[in-house]
Amino acid sequence: MLRQMTSAFLLLVAGLSLGGCHATDRHSGSAAAIAIVGATVVFPERDTNVTLADATVVISGERIVSVGPRATTRVPSGATTIDGKGKWLIPGLIDGHVHFFQSGNLYTRPDAADFNAAVPYAQEVARNKARLPATFKVWLASGVTSVIDVGGPFWNFEVRDAANKSDAAPRVQTTGPLISMVARPQLDLGDPPIVKIDSADAARALVAREMPYKPDFIKVWFIHQPGDDLAAQTAIVKATADAAHAAHLRLAVHATELDVAKAALRAGADYLVHSVFEEPVDEEFIALMRNNHAVLCPTLFVRNGYRIVLSNQWQPTPEEQRLADPQILAAMRDLDRMPKDKIPTRVAKLIADKPAIVPPAVSMKNLKVLWDAGIPIAMGTDAGNIGTLHGPSVFREMKLMQDAGLTPLQVLRSATTNGATAMGRSDLGSIAPGKLADLVLLDADPLADVANLSHAQRVIKGGVSFDPAALIDSIR
Numbered sequence: 126m127l128r129q130m131t132s133a134f135l136l137l138v139a140g141l142s143l144g145g146c147h148a149t150d151r152h153s154g155s156a157a158a159i160a161i162v163g164a165t166v167v168f169p170e171r172d173t174n175v176t177l178a179d180a181t182v183v184i185s186g187e188r189i190v191s192v193g194p195r196a197t198t199r200v201p202s203g204a205t206t207i208d209g210k211g212k213w214l215i216p217g218l219i220d221g222h223v224h225f226f227q228s229g230n231l232y233t234r235p236d237a238a239d240f241n242a243a244v245p246y247a248q249e250v251a252r253n254k255a256r257l258p259a260t261f262k263v264w265l266a267s268g269v270t271s272v273i274d275v276g277g278p279f280w281n282f283e284v285r286d287a288a289n290k291s292d293a294a295p296r297v298q299t300t301g302p303l304i305s306m307v308a309r310p311q312l313d314l315g316d317p318p319i320v321k322i323d324s325a326d327a328a329r330a331l332v333a334r335e336m337p338y339k340p341d342f343i344k345v346w347f348i349h350q351p352g353d354d355l356a357a358q359t360a361i362v363k364a365t366a367d368a369a370h371a372a373h374l375r376l377a378v379h380a381t382e383l384d385v386a387k388a389a390l391r392a393g394a395d396y397l398v399h400s401v402f403e404e405p406v407d408e409e410f411i412a413l414m415r416n417n418h419a420v421l422c423p424t425l426f427v428r429n430g431y432r433i434v435l436s437n438q439w440q441p442t443p444e445e446q447r448l449a450d451p452q453i454l455a456a457m458r459d460l461d462r463m464p465k466d467k468i469p470t471r472v473a474k475l476i477a478d479k480p481a482i483v484p485p486a487v488s489m490k491n492l493k494v495l496w497d498a499g500i501p502i503a504m505g506t507d508a509g510n511i512g513t514l515h516g517p518s519v520f521r522e523m524k525l526m527q528d529a530g531l532t533p534l535q536v537l538r539s540a541t542t543n544g545a546t547a548m549g550r551s552d553l554g555s556i557a558p559g560k561l562a563d564l565v566l567l568d569a570d571p572l573a574d575v576a577n578l579s580h581a582q583r584v585i586k587g588g589v590s591f592d593p594a595a596l597i598d599s600i601r
Contacts, residue, residue: 159184159590160200161564164209166192167571169216170542170555175534175572182214184562187587191558207590212582213570215537216554217270217563219544220505220519221422222398225260225284225299226277226318227509228253229518230456231434234511236311238435243459243467247314257284259450259600261294263516266593267448268581270563271544271553273505274299275377275398276344278316292589293596296563298341298548300377304328304365305346306358319346325364332368341548342396343369347380347389359388366393375549383410390417396547397421398505400488400495402428411498420547422505423492425485425525430512433482436475437461439512444579448517448593451601489529496531503547504540523575536575562588 166180181198183191191198200206227233232240232249253260264272272295274281281299288294308321322328332343345362349355366376375395380386381402389397390413400423401410414421433439437460441449460468460476468476496502504526506518513521519540526536545554552561564585569577584591 158190158201158204159207159562159585159588160204161207161209161214161566162200163195164212164214164566165570166556167213167215167537168556169534169538176213180209180214182556182564184585184588187562187589189556189558189560189562192556205590207566207583209566211568213567213577214556215565215567215571215578216541216556216560217565217584217586218268218519218540218578219271219273219503219548219554220264220269220508220540221273221420221503221544221547222275222424222505222507223272223515224277224318224507224509225257225274225281225297226250226253228256228260228453229430229509229512229514230453231459231511232456233509234312236309237431238472238511239311239469240467243463246311250314254280256450256452257287258291258293259452260515261288261291262596262600263448263450263514264295265293265584265586265591266581266596267444267516267519268565268567268578268584268593269295269516269519270565270584270586271296271548271550272298273341273544273548275379275505275507276300276303276346277318278302279338280316282338282340292587293591295586296553300340300342300344301335301338302331303344303346303379304331304361306348306353306361307346307350322361325361328361328365329368332365332372336372340374342375342377344377344398345379345389345394347378347385349380349382349385355384355388359392362389362394363392369393383407386410387413390414390419393417395419396503399424399507400491402485402488404487406491406494411495411500414495414500420501420503420543421495422503422547423488423526424505424507424522425488425492425529426518426521427507427510427513428485429482430510430518432475432480432512434512435472436479436482438479438482442517442521444517444520445514448579448597449514450516451597453514484525484528489525492526493530496535501543501546502539503543504536505544505547517579520576520579523578527575533572533575537571537578540578562586 161182166177232244285297288297302320309319369376377396378389378394380389542554566583568580
């Protein structure tokens with residue numbers, strides 16, 4: 126039987142505080158308009174005429190109704206005016222890879238590092254559920270107005286429902302348990318996020334179980350280990366792809382080795398939720414991506430996140446100090462205080478060895494090669510994994526993307542326009558009449574340096590305006 130969230134939890138989420146909310150009720154057709162006046166509007170989908178200085182953007186309800194020069198764009202009578210002078214307006218950011226069942230702290234993946242002796246995993250999961258309103262708010266405070274949850278327990282669907290009922294939450298796409306080549310019993314509390322599948326029929330059956338929940342996509346965790354039969358595994362992926370496509374759903378696949386990623390694409394993958402980590406991509410891989418019209422999410426930082434935390438070298442960035450969940454921040458250096466008998470042996474060795482943390486050179490090079498080849502790249506963090514925090518982890522990720530050779534405009538496109546492509550949402554990812562009013566007003570120029578994307582002065586989601594600092598203050 127599925128372990129469902131309690132009624133009390135659902136009521137808590139449905140009644141989320143709109144901490145930092147101003148002005149409009151997105152559900153009211155008669156709500157006053159909002160006009161952002163004087164800002165420089167950034168159009169990340171363009172290669173030319175990328176900005177419009179001294180612009181006015183008018184929002185009515187949850188949509189943008191006009192974008193144009195301040196001198197010629199009428200502000201409706203009674204509109205709430207936001208002064209954009211000296212500021213930059215971008216589409217809301219989209220994180221293409223997150224997991225709400227995980228928190229980012231030490232205790233969230235006992236299959237990778239078992240800290241049950243310090244904090245039982247059941248307690249960690251209960252904390253994640255109860256803390257969901259705060260997790261939603263750190264995403265908004267970071268300028269992220271949409272996320273794709275790339276798989277978890279069946280209660281993921283209740284997370285999506287809760288987000289849909291709240292203004293103080295990002296838009297959430299999600300799916301259920303990962304169709305996996307390996308078991309992860311350490312994560313099974315009755316509603317496992319990962320389910321080992323041994324046959325095509327079993328894959329089809331799990332897809333069928335998800336259908337009543339209306340998943341946004343189906344996910345395969347394509348783990349190929351030495352001695353595994355790649356052809357047999359690929360047949361499971363193809364069965365899953367065929368079932369997903371028959372239901373008009375996309376197939377997302379975790380496949381981090383070149384031959385495995387190629388097999389996933391041949392089987393029908395639409396979205397690779399990681400890059401190839403250890404070896405250069407080749408022309409065949411690029412051709413397969415093009416043939417599938419597939420999107421790739423590189424997740425450059427996440428593996429180093431584990432290394433940094435588990436070797437006790439983690440320190441918050443200024444963005445994390447300002448925008449992360451304070452409860453998670455307080456736990457990130459628990460190894461300093463933890464009794465030695467509660468620290469797993471492998472982790473104790475990492476702490477003693479203090480391994481050097483180096484940038485992921487191969488996957489960074491692959492990112493540049495794929496971008497230059499015209500493959501659509503969606504920014505994503507894999508937030509929730511150990512060391513990759515919900516919300517401000519996007520700034521670590523985007524810095525690595527810039528370091529890999531992408532321009533600030535290209536990074537911004539990956540986090541907006543291409544994120545909307547990954548979601549299959551034509552109403553997100555750019556600033557134009559008719560689009561949903563998911564916007565971020567920045568105090569610094571994002572085209573000068575991606576670091577400036579962390580300088581949000583105001584975040585608007587669906588026509589509702591938030592002060593990032595007030596959002597964080599509301600959860601302390």
